[in-house]
Amino acid sequence: xxxxxxxxxxxxxVRRLTxxxxxxxxxxxxxxxxxxxxxxxxxxxxxxxxxxxxxxEGKGLMAACVVTSYSQGFAAVGMLxxxxxxxxxxxxxxxxxxxxxxxxxxxxxxxxxxxxxPLYEELGFETVGRTERVVGHFRPSDSSSxxxxxxxxxxxxxxxxxxxxxxxxxxxxxxGADRTHILARLPAFxxxxxxxxxxxxxxxxxxxWPSERTHAVGPLIARxxxxxxxxxxxxxxxxxxxxxxxxxxxHGELLSLLKECGLQAGSFTTVMTYRAPELPGDWTRRFxxxxxxxx
Numbered sequence: 001x002x003x004x005x006x007x008x009x010x011x012x013x014v015r016r017l018t019x020x021x022x023x024x025x026x027x028x029x030x031x032x033x034x035x036x037x038x039x040x041x042x043x044x045x046x047x048x049x050x051x052x053x054x055x056x057e058g059k060g061l062m063a064a065c066v067v068t069s070y071s072q073g074f075a076a077v078g079m080l081x082x083x084x085x086x087x088x089x090x091x092x093x094x095x096x097x098x099x100x101x102x103x104x105x106x107x108x109x110x111x112x113x114x115x116x117x118p119l120y121e122e123l124g125f126e127t128v129g130r131t132e133r134v135v136g137h138f139r140p141s142d143s144s145s146x147x148x149x150x151x152x153x154x155x156x157x158x159x160x161x162x163x164x165x166x167x168x169x170x171x172x173x174x175x176g177a178d179r180t181h182i183l184a185r186l187p188a189f190x191x192x193x194x195x196x197x198x199x200x201x202x203x204x205x206x207x208x209w210p211s212e213r214t215h216a217v218g219p220l221i222a223r224x225x226x227x228x229x230x231x232x233x234x235x236x237x238x239x240x241x242x243x244x245x246x247x248x249x250x251h252g253e254l255l256s257l258l259k260e261c262g263l264q265a266g267s268f269t270t271v272m273t274y275r276a277p278e279l280p281g282d283w284t285r286r287f288x289x290x291x292x293x294x295x
């Protein structure tokens with residue numbers, strides 16, 4: 001039986017990316033049919049550590065990914081992309097092995113597409129959950145208007161500068177790690193940011209940010225389903241674009257409510273971890289990530 005052909009780029013050198021690589025990263029997204037999302041790449045490259053492999057033909061990047069590190073020895077891997085012309089040559093495996101080695105004993109998580117899942121399983125990642133994407137124009141089921149809406153005892157309003165401390169405290173409880181370096185950038189990154197209060201206590205927050213022709217909702221942190229829906233309702237009133245949400249599939253009630261409000265089921269992603277039995281934090285209050293690239 002003939003030996004398999006060598007993969008010429010399987011040992012290609014990996015380098016650290018900087019914000020100067022923003023456009024090549026966006027070009028790589030576009031090459032694979034993803035939205036360019038330059039603001040998202042800017043956020044990731046500022047708050048995380050990017051790794052890339054240069055195209056040997058001088059055409060930008062051959063591959064890239066970003067690792068966003070948090071406290072408690074935990075990090076999220078996202079935006080793993082390989083240029084179409086170099087697909088199926090072992091490059092994604094090369095990049096992920098570099099990430100695993102570079103992160104030492106840090107526990108890793110990622111959101112895997114169906115084509116990517118076999119590679120992560122081969123590298124030792126284990127499935128701990130899944131998300132369902134829903135997309136579409138949201139038709140609110142209540143008649144509230146303006147910048148403030150209510151759902152039972154909960155009031156939803158635009159976030160103010162003074163809310164950041166309470167948001168950080170709630171987020172650390174729910175996420176299981178300190179994300180100050182991400183959330184401090186959220187007001188500038190998001191087009192709209194809302195908080196939910198009950199008798200003066202912050203019980204949830206959510207943001208929308210532009211992604212191609214949609215507004216992506218994330219993070220979506222809330223004490224219960226009704227609060228999550230109130231936050232989405234308030235954000236939907238702030239945009240004419242379709243909404244896009246990646247909802248933890250365990251939140252079936254919210255998914256049903258969103259579909260009743262006009263959103264359509266889309267793709268699924270598999271939540272996977274390495275060196276950890278599960279994601280940290282409280283999933284019951286974590287409805288959607290900031291982006292599947294950061295968790």
